[in-house]
Amino acid sequence: xxxxxxxxxxxxxxxxxxxxxxxxxxxxxxxxxxxxxxxxxxxxxxxxxxxxxxxxxxxxxxxxxxxxxxxxxxxxxxxxxxxxxxxxxxxxxxxxxxxxxxxxxxxxxxxxxxxxxxxxxxxxxxxxxxxxxxxxxxxxxxxxxxxxxxxxxxxxxxxxxxxxxxxxxxxxxxxxxxxxxxxxxxxxxxxxxxxxxxxxxxxxxxxxxxxxxxxxxxxxxxxxxxxxxxxxxxxxxxxxxxxxx
Amino acid sequence: xxxxxxxxxxxxxxxxxxxxxxxxxxxxxxxxxxxxxxxxxxxxxxxxxxxxxxxxxxxxxxxxxxxxxxxxxxxxxxxxxxxxxxxxxxxxxxxxxxxxxxxxxxxxxxxxx
Numbered sequence: 001x002x003x004x005x006x007x008x009x010x011x012x013x014x015x016x017x018x019x020x021x022x023x024x025x026x027x028x029x030x031x032x033x034x035x036x037x038x039x040x041x042x043x044x045x046x047x048x049x050x051x052x053x054x055x056x057x058x059x060x061x062x063x064x065x066x067x068x069x070x071x072x073x074x075x076x077x078x079x080x081x082x083x084x085x086x087x088x089x090x091x092x093x094x095x096x097x098x099x100x101x102x103x104x105x106x107x108x109x110x111x112x113x114x115x116x117x118x119x120x121x122x123x124x125x126x127x128x129x130x131x132x133x134x135x136x137x138x139x140x141x142x143x144x145x146x147x148x149x150x151x152x153x154x155x156x157x158x159x160x161x162x163x164x165x166x167x168x169x170x171x172x173x174x175x176x177x178x179x180x181x182x183x184x185x186x187x188x189x190x191x192x193x194x195x196x197x198x199x200x201x202x203x204x205x206x207x208x209x210x211x212x213x214x215x216x217x218x219x220x221x222x223x224x225x226x227x228x229x230x231x232x233x234x235x236x237x238x239x240x241x242x243x244x245x
Numbered sequence: 246x247x248x249x250x251x252x253x254x255x256x257x258x259x260x261x262x263x264x265x266x267x268x269x270x271x272x273x274x275x276x277x278x279x280x281x282x283x284x285x286x287x288x289x290x291x292x293x294x295x296x297x298x299x300x301x302x303x304x305x306x307x308x309x310x311x312x313x314x315x316x317x318x319x320x321x322x323x324x325x326x327x328x329x330x331x332x333x334x335x336x337x338x339x340x341x342x343x344x345x346x347x348x349x350x351x352x353x354x355x356x357x358x
Binding site for chain 2 (some may be wrong): 207208211212215218219221225226229230233
């Protein structure tokens with residue numbers, strides 16, 4: 001078989017095969033790099049904060065789109081007087097306290113719940129609602145699902161949800177809430193910002209390019225298989241003809 | 246020539262399935278990029294990408310059943326390669342299937358059923 005492989009005809013075949021393997025290898029690598037590049041671009045695109053109104057559904061009171069969960073967002077508007085509620089029993093570094101959720105009214109009139117942060121108690125001066133136009137940077141979170149149906153206790157809600165907030169405030173609010181990370185201008189005294197529960201938005205995986213990468217490598221392996229198989233068939237033929245002579 | 250009929254049936258199914266999917270995708274591609282602004286990723290439906298993925302794997306299966314058939318029929322290298330490549334060219338797999346079918350009839354290798 002080796003002698004046959006070294007004949008000019010089979011050497012040419014081997015060179016062609018090698019060229020195909022090299023080509024398939026690099027085509028696979030190209031698709032692999034594309035997979036990574038697409039992922040990186042998608043991740044970079046969602047790491048860039050966008051105005052919250054761009055990621056909410058239409059109409060804004062519809063449930064939060066999946067791709068909006070964990071998105072860094074900005075909200076510009078003014079905190080609405082009387083649209084603030086405390087979330088009971090929320091500790092910060094083991095210190096008992098509550099969360100402060102305040103509705104931020106955007107220029108378009110949408111009331112967006114903003115989790116401004118943590119306070120040690122309901123009488124803390126930081127619970128005062130600032131009376132300035134602000135831009136809040138934060139991360140969009142979905143409604144909290146635990147104790148979703150729980151009734152407010154002492155005017156404090158148990159879990160943050162569109163339904164609970166709409167019930168307390170008596171008007172429609174956007175779904176989910178923005179966890180404040182920074183605010184311009186600052187308006188001290190302010191609650192202590194808390195970290196978001198979900199801080200990485202999901203991006204679709206470029207499965208198509210990922211598969212294409214593997215398929216190119218499968219084709220390369222297939223080429224080797226064909227070459228060996230044909231070489232063996234021809235070698236077997238030669239042996240049988242030389243035997244019959 | 247053992248198992249030629251089974252191998253041909255498998256090849257036939259794959260030639261048609263791969264061919265139909267590829268033909269549909271070709272039409273879809275032309276319509277999509279020509280009239281529906283698919284160069285903008287946002288307007289590309291998920292099913293379109295899924296079908297291309299499906300075609301990729303269907304072609305891998307097509308290769309396997311195609312090479313199995315070609316070896317059983319002792320096809321020469323060039324003919325085998327043409328049959329295998331037909332799975333990547335729109336509509337070509339239908340002609341490849343017809344070509345093999347005619348050849349089998351001529352060689353009287355088809356089961357009488």
